[in-house]
Amino acid sequence: MAEIVALCLSGLLYVGIVLFTSRLQDRDMGHEYNLSPRDGEPDYAADTGRMQRAMRNHLDNFVLFAAAALAVHVTDSDFWLTDLCAWIYLLARILYVPAYYKGWAPWRSIIFMCGLVATIVMFLAALF
Secondary structure, eight states: OHHHHHHHHHHHHHHHHHHHHHHHHHHHHOHHHHHSOOOSOOOOOHHHHHHHHHHHHHHHHHHHHHHHHHHHHHTTOOOHHHHHHHHHHHHHHHHHHHHHHHTOTTHHHHHHHHHHHHHHHHHHHHHO
């Protein structure tokens, strides 16, 4: 069950990331541009660009984690290790966003790998 809770919390984290990114875009280009069809790619501030990339990265990883969490849940493969991996994934994603936004290298990559490895372990638990 921890996998589903972490999945829901990760989805809520994504909503927060989208709202924060939108606020940064408003700051850089104005609210009118954000409401427009955005046919051209504007020049955002460096921190806004990092936040946009962090948002895309979170969505990419969210899809993988969602598949792993649902696979564990559907196959009734959850146990202490998958619970731990779900919490590690969530913690890694919570830490990853400010690490990317602030440009913390190499910590951003290390945090990313922690979440990815946790997701892979969950897939393996569902398979075996």
